[in-house]
Amino acid sequence: MKIGFIGLGIMGKPMSKNLLKAGYSLVVMDRNQDAIQELVAAGAESAETPKAVAALSDIIITMLPNSPQVKEVVLGENGVIEGAKAGSIVIDMSSIAPLASREISLALAQKQVAMLDAPVSGGEPKAIDGTLSVMVGGDKEVFDGCFDVMKSMAGSVVHTGDIGAGNVTKLANQVIVALNIAAMSEALVLATKAGVDPNLVFQAIRGGLAGSTVLEAKAPMVMDRNFKPGFRIDLHIKDLANALDTSHSVGAQLPLTAAVMEMMQALKADGMGTADHSALACYYEKLAKVEVTR
Secondary structure, X not given: OEEEEEXXXXXHHHHHHHHHHOOOEEEEEOOOHHHHHHHHHHOOXXXXXXXXXXXXXXXXXXXXXXXXXXXXXXXXXXXXXXXXXXXXXXXXXXXXXXXXXXXXXXXXXOOOOEEEEOOEEOHHHHHHHOOEEEEEEOXXXXXXXXXXXXXXXXXXXXXXXXXXXXXXXXXXXXXXXXXXXXHHHHHHHHXXXXXXXXXXXXXXXXXXXXXXXXXXXXHHHHHOOOOOOOOXXXXXXXXXXXXXXXXXXXXXXXHXXXXXXXXXXXXXXXXXXXXEHHHHHHHXXXXXXXXXXX
């Protein structure tokens, strides 16, 4: 089995390396030539276009920023759809709008190409160590056939329903993560403003009901002033925009998500769009005129 991988960014590059470590034959493509050369040095081959990747592959994985890029790569000129063989499978591991996943899937089905939407959670650290959480929408039989491939990059791979369900699940995940970071930020700024050591507050609450994966990962980053992106604010804005668009289309109200979206937009306007989403704490720090440190 040969796997094509398109998109060697912060997430895609380590995910590709884990496929190679698992023993899969890999062909890669990206606009970043340095990333391509790094994968070629690790044992992959490269191709010039998505069409060429698809022509060489049984499974084509895409890991791209948003819906327009996935549509371009899969359905555009020299796209995957032009090179994919009948019976091949596209696994889009990008985080995009559920309706876009369904649209792309319908187009691929006309060429007898199956699709799974399989966005991931865990950020760069879990992409590197191969413990991502993957939430997958699509035909269950196709899912079962691709499970081992996805599991080579992940600690958890869960089928959540028909095509588009993976991205609905990812949007729910991103809503919870964003709101958790906001709640953590409020709490740590409160502690700091009240004259209590935020690190001691963190140590005291982490084992109780307020403890969470978000708290464990992001509170130390805030206190260490380390906003190197594992997941950029710009990307979280994209995900929340997709969540809000989807909520409007199905008639669900997301008032807390809308509020956090405005906070992130304010940070982007302050030039922090490329910072890690833990920098949401800076929004609260600016209001309270304090800095959360150990």
